Structure formats: structure tokens, C-alpha cells
Amino acid sequence: MPQILVVGGGYAGFYTAWKLEKHLRKGEAEVTIVDPLPYMTYQPFLPEVAAGEIEGRHVVVGLRRHLKRTNVVNAKVTKIDHANKVATITPAQGEPWEHRYDQIVVTAGAVSRTFPIPGIADNAIGLKTVEEAMAIRDRILTNFDRAANLPAGPERDRLLTVVVVGGGFAGIEVFAELRAMASSLLKSYPQLRFEDTHFHLIEAMGRIMPEVSLETSQWVLKDLAKKGANVHLDTQVQGAEGGNVALSTGEVIPTDVIIWTAGVMANPTVVRGSDLPVEERGRIRTRADLRVGTPEEIVEGAWAAGDISAVPDLTGGGVGGYCVPNAQHAVRQAKLLAKNLVAVLRGETPREYFHKNLGAVAGLGLGNGVFQSGKIAIKGFFAWVAHRGYHGLAMPSWERKWRVVGDWWMNFWLGRDNVALQGTLTPRAAFEEFAARPRPAQPAAENPQPPIDPKSVAKDEGAAAVAPAEKDNKVDAN
Ligand SMILES: Cc1cc2nc3c(=O)[nH]c(=O)nc-3n(C[C@H](O)[C@H](O)[C@H](O)COP(=O)(O)OP(=O)(O)OC[C@H]3O[C@@H](n4cnc5c(N)ncnc54)[C@H](O)[C@@H]3O)c2cc1C
Structure with a gap:
């Protein structure tokens, strides 16, 4: 039986395996998916997890539960020797082993892209994983608890200051969601006032959210300013040491929470560990039919999709001629990839990927959002409804949709669940103290x-x- 190896069980990998289960006939091929995590993460929900709108566990999709006919392996692929069709799989425990395959699907996504700024690697946190989102939420809630015991002054200010770096979609969403959460938290802390909380977003360019029109992005800036959040445009972070963020403007912001969302790069472990062709920006060179290679040359038996791949955008709308790294593309590419792979196994011709951007929708805190599709822009409550409607439906599987919608429903009646479980970081502490x-x-x-x-x-x-x-x-x- 032909062996299909899917590297990475995130958005693109999970959908590829899910759809392969649907399209493959019994005994036609055996599928193995390898990911160090036992779940796929629905990343567009991470800002809402950070703000306590959705329970963290509910935004992930268990691979073993939903991939019934796929071999699930929790480990990392550390090397792809495609010339010999062998991948090296390295588990967290035990010895690495070699896995022979006939077809490989590379969907190992992207990681946070940082620059060598002093202090960022040690003191900032990204927003690519559910663990990061939950840690941000717990840290902010704990900081409120601590600040409430302190007299007004620099230490209290530092605990109540949040800095987000990067004014793209993810950065603006988490910034706006956290600002909204902090404002709603104040009801429970009579010791703290609105003026005690400080929110700063640092963006190197002269505008935010390049995915929406300039006019819409300016509306977002005004809306954030009204809510007491500061956006620093044309500003770079120069240091993040000693509990301070130093800016290129000379300003220094003392803070305990630095969230880095300034860009992503194709997974370097997988790209560098493979002999597949790579383009200038470090992504796997992929054809429009999602096979690895160039229009002239096909790398037989190798496929790629999602953030790790450079797939030509045949609509002419992509940046540099390629599809932008987002979930909209990842899911659609994965669905077509599964069909194309089965077609090739059956000796048929694969189809080319063509998807015209549907637009962008962002949540900016409870009851607020923006939506942009071409020249149409919706702002405020109806955009927020569109955001929840779109993502609620896009969450894979009914089992997961119900959990997310259930959280929204509960929060509507019962309010946000504003309790920090910071102790999960040191779960043995209570036992150890008296043992x-x-x-x-x-x-x-x-x-x-x-x-x-x-x-x-x-x-x-x-x-x-x-x-x-x-x-x-x-x-x-x-
Ligand atoms: C905060 C945030 C908000 C977003 N909002 C939106 C939005 O509103 N709309 C939208 O369209 N897009 C959005 N995106 C982007 C979207 O989530 C990504 O483009 C999408 O997840 C890419 O899918 P992927 O499968 O390529 O990568 P991922 O979903 O990141 O999956 C990669 C997988 O590979 C695994 N992996 C890593 N290394 C290895 C290895 N060595 N071996 C095996 N497996 C490995 C990882 O564990 C992971 O499971 C958002 C992203 C973020 C971070």
C-alpha cells in the first residue's frame, strides 16, 4: 500500500488527513500524520482565549479523536531526505527513527519571526499557540490581583501595563481584546481605576492592518484611542530588558507583559532539515497544483500547503505573487491537496489552486469588530457578529463548534470567567510545601x-x- 506521510497536524495538515480519509478507498493508501502536539490549534481564536472569551482547551481539535483512519504520531519530523523518500522522526522520549514514504505532504506551518533585539527572546511571549494565549490571560489576571494590593506607584503601573509589538491582524485583535478585558475587570477591583491601566501597541510601519483599507485601519486606530489604548506608529522596539520596553522614539515603557506578534516565518526546523526546494523567503517552493517544485519541474511525491509553502496566487492578488499565510488559504489548499494527491495516485491530473480572497474580519473586543471585503467595510457590532459567525462555522467539526459556541453562550449570560489559574505553571508547589x-x-x-x-x-x-x-x-x- 502506498505510504502517505503528513508532516504537521495544524490547519493544513489536519484538513489534508481528514479529507484523505474521505477520498481514499479502503486499502488504497496508508496515511500517517506526525506532529509534536496531539491537536490542531484554531489560531484565529487565540486573541479570544487570551481575553477569557473562550476556554483554551476548546480551540484545539484532538487529532486522535477526529482522524479515525490515520496513524497519529506525536513527535517531530527533523529531517526529510526526499531523494531517498525517508523522513527522520524524533520523539520527545526515545530514539529517532526513519519512516519510509511514497508521498510526503509538508504542512509544518510557521513560527514567530523575531529580530535580535536585546531582551525579546527572554522576556516577550508570542501568540502562535494556545499555551501562549492561556499564559497571557493568566499573567494579566494575576497582575491585576497583585496590583490591587500595592499602593499607586511605578510597580503597580508596571503590572498594569501591556505592550503588544506588531500591528497586523493578530496584534490588533489581541490588543483590542485585552484592552476590553482589562476594562471589564476593573468592576471587580475597587482599588484600581481605568487610568491605572496602560495599553501600548508598537508598529514599525505608518499604518496598522495592511489587510484592510487605509480608511478602515484609521477607524480602528480612532476606536482604540477612544478606549484608552495607545498605538505608536512608525516606531520600533529597541530593547526589552529589566522590565522596560525601549522604543526608537526614546520613550521607555515599564511593563510586565510583552506580546510579540510582528510576523511569522516558515518553520525553520523542517525547511532547513529537508532537501526540498526553497524560495527566497524560506518557504517551500510549491506549484499551483500544490506539488512541490516549479511550473517547469515537479518534485515527484512531494506536496506542501499552508504557511510553510509559497503557493502561487493565480488570482494575482497575493503579496509577491504568492498566497499570503492565512487560514483561509491553508484550509482550502489542504482540501484541494487531498483531492489532487488521490488523483495522482489514480493516474489522473491534479487541479490548480485558485482562491479569491474573501476579505478579512477581526474581533476587537466584545460587541466590536471590523470586516472588509473589497471596497465593502463594516465596522462595529455587525462586523463582530460576522466575525463570530464566520469563525464559529469555520471551526472544524461539530464537536468543537459546540464547545466554542457554548462558551460564548455561557459568557453572554454569566459574564467572562475572570479567574487566573497561574498555579498550573507550578502544579506541584502546594503538594510539595507540606510533603x-x-x-x-x-x-x-x-x-x-x-x-x-x-x-x-x-x-x-x-x-x-x-x-x-x-x-x-x-x-x-x-
Ligand atoms: C493569533 C492569530 C490569529 C489569526 N487569525 C487569522 C484569521 O482571522 N484568519 C485567517 O485566515 N488566518 C488567521 N491566522 C493565520 C492562520 O492561523 C495560519 O495561517 C494557519 O494556522 C496556517 O496553517 P498551517 O497548517 O500552515 O500551520 P499551523 O496551523 O501553524 O500548523 C503547523 C503544525 O505543524 C506542527 N509542527 C511544527 N514543527 C513540526 C515538526 N518539526 N514536525 C512535525 N510537525 C511540526 C505544529 O505543531 C503545528 O501543529 C491567525 C494566526 C494567529 C497566530
Whole structure:
């Protein structure tokens, strides 16, 4: 049976495997998906997870639950030797092994792209994973709890200051969502006032959200300013050390939360570890039919889709002639890729990918959003409804849709769930604090005991079975 290996079970990988299960006949091919994570993450919901609008666990889709006919392997692909059609799979524990395949689908996505700015690698957090989104939420909620115990002053200000770097879609969404969350939190903290909370977004360009028109982006800027959030355009971060963010304008912002959303780059582990062709921006060179290669040359048996690939945008709308890295493309490319792969296995001709951008929709906090499609722009409440409607429907599987919609429904009636579970970062701390430990071993007696008579040991076996340290333990525990 031909072996199909899918590298990465995110948006594109999950959909590829899901659709292959649908299109492949029984016994036609065996599919294996490899991802270090046991789930695919619906990244467009991460800003709402960070703001406590959706429970973190609900925005991920379990691979084993939803891929019933696919072999799921939780490990990393660290090398692709396509010349010999062998991939190296490296698990978190145990030895790496080699996996032979006939067809490979590379969908290992992108990672946060940073620059060598002092302090960013050590002090900032990205927004690509559900763990990051949940950590941001817990950190901000915990900081509110701590700030409420402090007198007004620089330390309290620092705890109540959030800095987001990058004014693209993800940055603006998380910034607006967090501002809205902080404003709603104030009701529960009589010690804190609105003026005590500070939100700064740093953008190197002269505008935000390149995906929408200039006019719409300016509306977003005004709306954020009305809500007490500062956007610094034409400004770069120059340092993030010692609890301060230093800006190119000379301003210094003391803060405890730095969220980095200034761009992504194709997964370097997978790209550099493979012998597949790569274009100038580090993505896998992919044809419009989603096979790896160029229009002139096909790399037989290799496919790519999603953020790791440079797929030509045949509508003429993409940046540099390629599809932009977003979920809209990733999901559609994956669906076509599955069909094309099956077509090639059956000796048929694959189709070319053609998708005209549907537009962009962003949530900007409860009841607020923007939507842009061509010249049509909707702002405010109806755009927010469109945002929830679109993403609610786009969430893969009914099982997951219900959980997300259930969270929205609950929050509508019961309000945001504003409790920090910061202790999940150190879950053993409470147990460890009171846990009894064996006493340090006693120094050996100066006069050694006479040798033990084996007969007397046999008689006293029950008593001798309790080691001295265990006896001590029992006493301590009482
Ligand atoms: C905050 C945020 C908001 C967004 N909002 C929108 C939006 O509103 N609309 C939109 O269209 N797009 C949006 N996007 C972009 C969209 O989510 C991505 O374009 C999409 O997830 C790309 O899918 P992918 O499958 O290429 O990569 P991913 O979904 O990132 O999946 C990559 C997978 O590869 C796995 N992997 C990594 N390394 C390895 C390895 N060595 N071996 C095996 N597997 C590996 C990862 O664990 C991951 O599961 C948003 C992104 C973010 C971060």
C-alpha cells in the first residue's frame, strides 16, 4: 500500500488527513500524520482565549479523536531526505527513527519571526499557540490581583501595563481584546481605576492592518484611542530588558507583559532539515497544483500547503505573487491537496489552486469588530457578529463548534470567567510545601554493631521489613 506521510497536524495538515480519509478507498493508501502536539490549534481564536472569551482547551481539535483512519504520531519530523523518500522522526522520549514514504505532504506551518533585539527572546511571549494565549490571560489576571494590593506607584503601573509589538491582524485583535478585558475587570477591583491601566501597541510601519483599507485601519486606530489604548506608529522596539520596553522614539515603557506578534516565518526546523526546494523567503517552493517544485519541474511525491509553502496566487492578488499565510488559504489548499494527491495516485491530473480572497474580519473586543471585503467595510457590532459567525462555522467539526459556541453562550449570560489559574505553571508547589521527606541519613555509629545472626532476622522478619527512614517518615507525617 502506498505510504502517505503528513508532516504537521495544524490547519493544513489536519484538513489534508481528514479529507484523505474521505477520498481514499479502503486499502488504497496508508496515511500517517506526525506532529509534536496531539491537536490542531484554531489560531484565529487565540486573541479570544487570551481575553477569557473562550476556554483554551476548546480551540484545539484532538487529532486522535477526529482522524479515525490515520496513524497519529506525536513527535517531530527533523529531517526529510526526499531523494531517498525517508523522513527522520524524533520523539520527545526515545530514539529517532526513519519512516519510509511514497508521498510526503509538508504542512509544518510557521513560527514567530523575531529580530535580535536585546531582551525579546527572554522576556516577550508570542501568540502562535494556545499555551501562549492561556499564559497571557493568566499573567494579566494575576497582575491585576497583585496590583490591587500595592499602593499607586511605578510597580503597580508596571503590572498594569501591556505592550503588544506588531500591528497586523493578530496584534490588533489581541490588543483590542485585552484592552476590553482589562476594562471589564476593573468592576471587580475597587482599588484600581481605568487610568491605572496602560495599553501600548508598537508598529514599525505608518499604518496598522495592511489587510484592510487605509480608511478602515484609521477607524480602528480612532476606536482604540477612544478606549484608552495607545498605538505608536512608525516606531520600533529597541530593547526589552529589566522590565522596560525601549522604543526608537526614546520613550521607555515599564511593563510586565510583552506580546510579540510582528510576523511569522516558515518553520525553520523542517525547511532547513529537508532537501526540498526553497524560495527566497524560506518557504517551500510549491506549484499551483500544490506539488512541490516549479511550473517547469515537479518534485515527484512531494506536496506542501499552508504557511510553510509559497503557493502561487493565480488570482494575482497575493503579496509577491504568492498566497499570503492565512487560514483561509491553508484550509482550502489542504482540501484541494487531498483531492489532487488521490488523483495522482489514480493516474489522473491534479487541479490548480485558485482562491479569491474573501476579505478579512477581526474581533476587537466584545460587541466590536471590523470586516472588509473589497471596497465593502463594516465596522462595529455587525462586523463582530460576522466575525463570530464566520469563525464559529469555520471551526472544524461539530464537536468543537459546540464547545466554542457554548462558551460564548455561557459568557453572554454569566459574564467572562475572570479567574487566573497561574498555579498550573507550578502544579506541584502546594503538594510539595507540606510533603514529608525522609530525614537525612544518620552518621554511621562509631562502634560497629556485631554481625547479624541470620536466625534472629528470620524470626523478626515483619519488623525488619520497615526501613529506619520509613519509620521516620511516618512520625513526620503525623
Ligand atoms: C493569533 C492569530 C490569529 C489569526 N487569525 C487569522 C484569521 O482571522 N484568519 C485567517 O485566515 N488566518 C488567521 N491566522 C493565520 C492562520 O492561523 C495560519 O495561517 C494557519 O494556522 C496556517 O496553517 P498551517 O497548517 O500552515 O500551520 P499551523 O496551523 O501553524 O500548523 C503547523 C503544525 O505543524 C506542527 N509542527 C511544527 N514543527 C513540526 C515538526 N518539526 N514536525 C512535525 N510537525 C511540526 C505544529 O505543531 C503545528 O501543529 C491567525 C494566526 C494567529 C497566530
